[in-house]
Amino acid sequence: MKLDQHIFLIGFMGCGKSTCAACLCRMTGAEQIEMDQEIVKRQGMEITEIFRVHGEEYFRDLETDLIKEIGNMEPMVVSCGGGTVLREENVALMKAAGRIVLLTAEPETVFDRVKGSADRPVLNGNMNLSYIKELMEARRPRYEAAADAAVATDGRTAEEICEEILEQRKEGSHGAR
Template sequence: MKNIVLTGFMGTGKTEVGRILAQKLGYTLVDADTEIEKEQKTTITEIFKQYGEPKFREIESGVIKRLSEMEKAVISTGGGAVLKQENMDNLRKRGVIFCLTASPETILERTSINNDRPLLQVENPLQKIKELLEFRRPYYEKADIMIDT
């Protein structure tokens, strides 16, 4: 069977849905962000602070390439992983790509619980969410299946 790949904006439920699916299917759950932090021995927030988003995306692509080689896995990606076609191509080789969606307001509500979202450390996080969603929409729509959470 193919891997299940969960993409979508932060706060759309990728980690939670991934846990449930992995348990039900007997698949291994792997979270790309967690794997990045393990590999780099630091947090994503620190990677963004020290090296910026371009370096983070480079690291992320390497991790996604490795994860995409797994079998019987539920792979939860970071919200911006879809921005690189290379990532989508690697994930699609052995997986079906699902994009989880939610309204900007729901995303803000879900992400305001913690402060470890570097892209939302701005004066108006709701506006930032709307801008990022609008920019990323065409990338998210490349998924095989879209699901509103």
């Protein structure tokens, strides 16, 4: 299936952006760009290392640079980082280049999915349910304002989630994105 515009997957850490983007690509034959992975490859450093050595702002600048580049690439499935939509500038660039799909998950689901990982510097030292709830609430308006559509992921497989994304896309082709 040839995409006519990018599909950006956004949402809180652990909602399944990276997993669902890969699944969407298997299902459609589209290409994926995984923003975190691309940044790691270019910097030759893991995300936690980038945060530790250069700080969060530096990482956020790398995200903005990459979003600008993606805007000029052939349409593909983009798995964003959980904080990519925190900058208005990024959201404007994404809106101009494609359709933004928000993946959601309850805090309990997120905690369950990410608790065994030390790869998310924002949660290191804060790996508990109450912090996840608090940060999710603080970020919720940003996610919702950026999204063209939303899909809940709790208790569903990546395939089920991707089918819904593709179904919405068909419906969207008659009117709103």
